[in-house]
Amino acid sequence: MTAIILDxxxxxxxxxxxxxxxxxxxxxxGVTPGLGTVLVGADPGSEAxxxxxxxxxxxxxxxxxxxxxxxxxxxxQLDDVLTELNADPGCHGYIVQLPLPGHLDTQRALEMIDxxxxxxxxxxxxxxxxxxxxxxxxxxxxxGIVELLRRYDVPLRGANVALVGRGNTVGxxxxxxxxxxxxxxxxxxxxxxxxxxxxxxxxxxxxIVAAGVPGLLTADxxxxxxxxxxxxxxxxxxDDGKGRYTGDxxxxxxxxxxxxxxxxxxxxxxxxxxxxxxxxxxxxRG
Ligand SMILES: Nc1nc2c(c(=O)[nH]1)N[C@@H](CN(C=O)c1ccc(C(=O)N[C@@H](CCC(=O)O)C(=O)O)cc1)CN2
Numbered sequence: 266m267t268a269i270i271l272d273x274x275x276x277x278x279x280x281x282x283x284x285x286x287x288x289x290x291x292x293x294x295g296v297t298p299g300l301g302t303v304l305v306g307a308d309p310g311s312e313a314x315x316x317x318x319x320x321x322x323x324x325x326x327x328x329x330x331x332x333x334x335x336x337x338x339x340x341x342q343l344d345d346v347l348t349e350l351n352a353d354p355g356c357h358g359y360i361v362q363l364p365l366p367g368h369l370d371t372q373r374a375l376e377m378i379d380x381x382x383x384x385x386x387x388x389x390x391x392x393x394x395x396x397x398x399x400x401x402x403x404x405x406x407x408x409g410i411v412e413l414l415r416r417y418d419v420p421l422r423g424a425n426v427a428l429v430g431r432g433n434t435v436g437x438x439x440x441x442x443x444x445x446x447x448x449x450x451x452x453x454x455x456x457x458x459x460x461x462x463x464x465x466x467x468x469x470x471x472x473i474v475a476a477g478v479p480g481l482l483t484a485d486x487x488x489x490x491x492x493x494x495x496x497x498x499x500x501x502x503x504d505d506g507k508g509r510y511t512g513d514x515x516x517x518x519x520x521x522x523x524x525x526x527x528x529x530x531x532x533x534x535x536x537x538x539x540x541x542x543x544x545x546x547x548x549x550r551g
Contacts, residue, residue, distance in 0.1 A: 266489060268518070268525035271417050273409070277534035280412075280542065281325050287545050288326040298548035299328040300384060300540070301350045301359030305343065305369065306336035310500070311362045318360075321537050327544055330356050336366050343374055351379040358384030358402070358544040384543045387434060395441050402543045407439035409535030410473065410494055411448065413526055419471065419492050422449045427465045429482070429513070430475035431456045435496055439473065462486070474513040484517040493518055494526040498533065 291298060300322050304315045319329045330353070332346045343365075350359045359382055365371050380390040386404040394401035414421060426443055430436035431454055443450040455465050466472045466486040474482045475496035487493060497513025512528030519525050526532055 266523075267520060268493070268522045269417075271413050271419075271492075271494070271524055271526035271531060273413055273526060273531040273534040276413055276416050277538035279416075280535075280538040281321070284325045284538075284541055284545050287549065291545070291548055292326070296548055296551075297326070297328050297355070298357050298544050299330055299353075299355045300544045301330035301332065301353070301356045301382075303332045303334070303343070303346055303350070303359065303361045305334045305338050305362075306366050311364075315362050317537060318540065321541055325541055325545075327541060328355065330359065338366075338369070340369055340373065343369060344377060347374065347377040351377075351382060356382065357547040358382050360385045360540065381547070384540055384547070386438075386543065392433070392438060395438055398445065402547070403442065403539070404434060404438045405539040405543065406435050406475075406496065406532060406536045407442050408542075409539040410439060410496070410526070410532055411442055412539065413531070413535050414471070414492070414494075417524070419524065421471075424450045424470040425468065426450045426452045426471045426473065427455055427469035428452055428473045428475070429455045429459075429462065429466070430477070430496070432475065432477075435475040439475070466491070476513050478513055479511045480515045481513045482518055483515045484521045487518055487522045489521060489523060491522045492524040493522045494532065495528040496532050498528055 302315045302318055304311060322329045334342055350356050361374050375387055378388055380388045383391050383402050386402040391401045428436055428440055440452045440454050443452050453465050455462055463486045467488060471492045472487060473494040477497055477499055479499050479501060493514055495512040495514040498510050500508050501511050503509055
């Protein structure tokens with residue numbers, strides 16, 4: 266058996282079509298949503314991701330606001346850019362591209378973002394809102410995963426989910442999203458201290474792997490009923506000496522599992538689509 270592919274690229278394209286309609290409706294009210302990005306340094310991966318975000322904006326009619334600082338920028342220079350974007354009425358939401366160079370304080374930068382302009386949903390106030398069940402921008406990757414499962418009619422209500430990874434950007438917030446009343450899944454949050462990971466993944470209806478460990482989930486750890494979501498994205502050097510990105514799910518899993526959101530083409534495009542969604546929603550709220 267070969268798993269049905271949960272196609273994040275095609276789903277993100279549909280979401281962008283829907284956003285285009287909402288952006289047109291905003292234009293009739295004289296509002297153009299604006300997304301800001303802050304990039305520090307010239308890491309080629311980060312530059313490519315930021316370029317992708319601005320291409321996405323152009324596709325749906327969102328205005329792009331780009332701020333770039335050199336790799337040796339001071340914390341004060343970064344603070345000044347964040348202060349400026351917080352005050353800019355044309356900027357409905359913005360992100361600081363991560364990772365920042367090592368000499369800069371990431372936590373401080375994320376906390377300087379106005380929580381109402383936090384397009385990534387990673388500000389402590391917004392993560393706190395998620396814990397308490399209040400409205401606020403949701404973190405893009407967790408939101409994208411729930412949206413992808415929903416659009417493929419993968420049942421969440423009553424489902425047992427094994428979530429592998431307890432990071433602040435994916436694992437922890439995703440666990441909170443999945444066990445909200447509206448989703449009503451039962452989540453087991455697995456991590457490096459979990460004793461028998463395979464026992465948890467084999468017992469689950471849905472396995473979501475966000476551990477950053479290439480090939481962590483192997484074919485013997487799933488059943489023909491399992492839905493698998495690969496959130497891993499790790500840069501590795503291949504036998505040819507060239508760098509490439511790899512996920513946390515071994516390719517053989519696709520021969521056993523019922524459904525698979527692969528890397529590439531699964532969660533990544535959905536993350537980008539949810540960033541646009543957060544900005545449009547913020548502009549709609551006025
Ligand atoms: N402020 C943020 N920084 C970073 C985030 C983030 O969400 N907010 N996530 C990553 C980088 N990232 C977006 O910024 C991102 C990474 C990968 C993809 C993606 O679509 N990947 C492709 C595969 C990779 C490829 O072929 O290039 C896929 O999964 O199909 C989107 C966004 C770190 N920093």
